[in-house]
Amino acid sequence: MSALGLARLLLRRDLALAWRQRGQVLLAIAFFVLTASLFPFAIGPDPNLLARLAPGILWVAALFAMVLSMERTFQADFEDGSLEQMVLAGLPLPILSLTKALVHWLSSGLLVTLASPVVALTFSLPPQLYLTLLASLALGSLSLSLLGTIAAALTLGARRGALLVPLIILPLSVPVLILGVMAVQAEALALSATPHLLLMGAFFLLLLPVASFATPAALRQALD
Amino acid sequence: MHFLANPGRFVRIADRVLPWVSALAVVLVAVGLYAGLVIVPADYQQGDTVRIMYVHVPAAWMAMFVYASLAAAAASGLIWRHPLGFVIAQSAAPIGAAFTFLALVTGSLWGKPMWGTWWVWDGRLTSVLILFFLYLGLMALVEAFDDPKRGQKAAAVLALVGVVILPIIKFSVDWWATLHQPASIMRLDGQTTIHASQLWPVLVMALGFTAYYIAVLLVRVKQQVLASRLRSLQLAAADA
């Protein structure tokens, strides 16, 4: 079977797994909503303040929710030997890594993005900003999923891995966070969000080759 | 580089070089501090607080320089399979973290009398803060595995990923800072009033810190090489 054929198999199988465990997936979304909901308790319910801080709060909550689900990206397959099987069957590690990133995005980043307008509503974010919010979260979460695969592969088999993945990912996601929030804020100031979104796209394109080298290198270390 | 590839030979060279580099470090730092604290007059606007610059700026430079050299060592280990690449990278990380920590704290001590607050989210300090977290991540990753070699290799990959993303972090943080800071804020290296004649001790300190870095790095790499030798001896003893 060709590499892409194997990748398609992996994609279908992982999505089926995610569907079967949709409780877990929904938990991550619930965590996103919950984290965001803590802020009104912390900073007060004033709608103007909430609307002003909404882009930042939503972005941080989305970041946390996505990081939660990253650690397990390769875990199950590594433990039951399927990872090795896939490699032996001829699935190149770069394609495997990108497929895993896609699965993570579909089951985490995309869903958080789709849930964001509902949360934005409770923060009195003006509706005309919703589109930019969606675009910024969608683009940003793509990069986050890539970073997540790198971190997940690096920490595979680590014994004290609990806070390791967030410690690795969060500093590296600062550019995404900054650009994502600034995009919505720019739109709010009637300036264009396009430069920010373009830069986020560029960052994602830069991460593609980085992740395609780094994740396989890390996986090889785990499999040796 | 391949000249230094043999661990045994590396240790022998390190032993010969170490006394000189250490002495150089002590002399340069002493001269730099004396110049910065005694010889150079107080700044017209900032007064004596400007003397903090003589440790803050070199520390910040070292924080970045150590990371760059760490990434180079990681690359040599991963791409060219230099046997000491991973060890050098691992040994450099705590030194870089120490310089980063010093840059942050001395920056804070400089900022308080200058701007009235202990911390300012300006571009430079914020970037250094993120760099500090990158160092912590590297060190944590090394320690997270039972097999030390696996930890070293993982940290090497992370170091390279970090070095690619670091300029982007710097760029985005600088952009973010300028958008949120009033334009009148002076940058911490006091570029507006400090005269060139006051700057030479900074260079001397930077050279002294570099010599220090090399010295401590040699000690730590030698320790790693010997520790690895020790482990294989312990394994052989267990077999016997």
Add this chain to the structure above:
Amino acid sequence: MQSFDAFLAMGGYAAYVWPAILLTLAVLLWLAWSSVARLRRTQKSLKALEALGVERRPRRRKREG
């Protein structure tokens, strides 16, 4: 030339300048010292094992990485 008291006072900023300088020296000295101490511990253990006449295992040609 300033008097020694004036030197210590650092124009009124002593509370900021001296901690900065001293902390720098303290951290750098501590790092150097602890690195050397760790090296000495390893050297001691190594000498102890070598004195027992333990020989290195023959190095298998394992490919790195």
